[in-house]
Amino acid sequence: MLFIKRPIFNAIIAHAKTDYPLEACGLLAGTQNIAQAQYVVENIRRSPFAYEMDPLQQVRAFIDIEQKGWELLAIYHSHPKGPEFPSETDIEQAYYPETIYLIISLANYEMPVVRGYRINAGQITEVSIVVQ
Template sequence: MLKIDRATYDAIVAHAKKDHPDEACGVVAGPEGSDHPERFVPMVNAARSPTFYEFDPSDLLALYKEMDERDEEPVVVYHSHTATEAYPSRTDIGLASEPNAHYVLVSTREHGNSDGPVEFRSYRIIDGAVTEEEVTVTDELRSKA
């Protein structure tokens, strides 16, 4: 189960809506081994595509160095789908390289960047196997780290 605070949930949804019609992507880092998402890190979709996302390699390297210095790991890896449901594509499954991460997908297909609900779902992806998990949104505040 993914337990995520309301502020982080809202930030992920806002990023997905802002970048629509392109896919948005990012990471929520947390203390190593904690399974607690704390630090929201929106990233730039280097592909600038409505059907594909790609982290900029230099930005991703800088993020991993920073997480290493802070004893953090990617607890959530998120991206949006702009025209399809919030379910991992074959490409998404192939790119999933963090076995401890929650892979969050946000579909903006229904309302785009306007007001309205999104589809927000989380998965574990390990060795190509996709397992959907429950998402619990709490009112706890995330760390200001």
């Protein structure tokens, strides 16, 4: 289960909408499964169908997370036109099995859907998301 504070939840949806029609991506960090911070990371692929995080921004976020004593809780990205389920590419590139993957679907732009998954060796398990 992942707990996300309402302002952070709203911020990831706003990020997805700002980057629309391209995929947006970023990180959530915190402790005890409570997301306390969002890290917006540029999608250097600039694609509506895939994302690749800017490596320098990603490393800077990891350093900040470590310095604050937090842990990486979630990696998020948007599916501008697609469903809120991991794509084949998402599954193949899930390199952090202990981390939750959040997908923000903007298939219905006015009613975004956010779902979370753990992806380990191709196995997908949905994780409950609680917005506080």
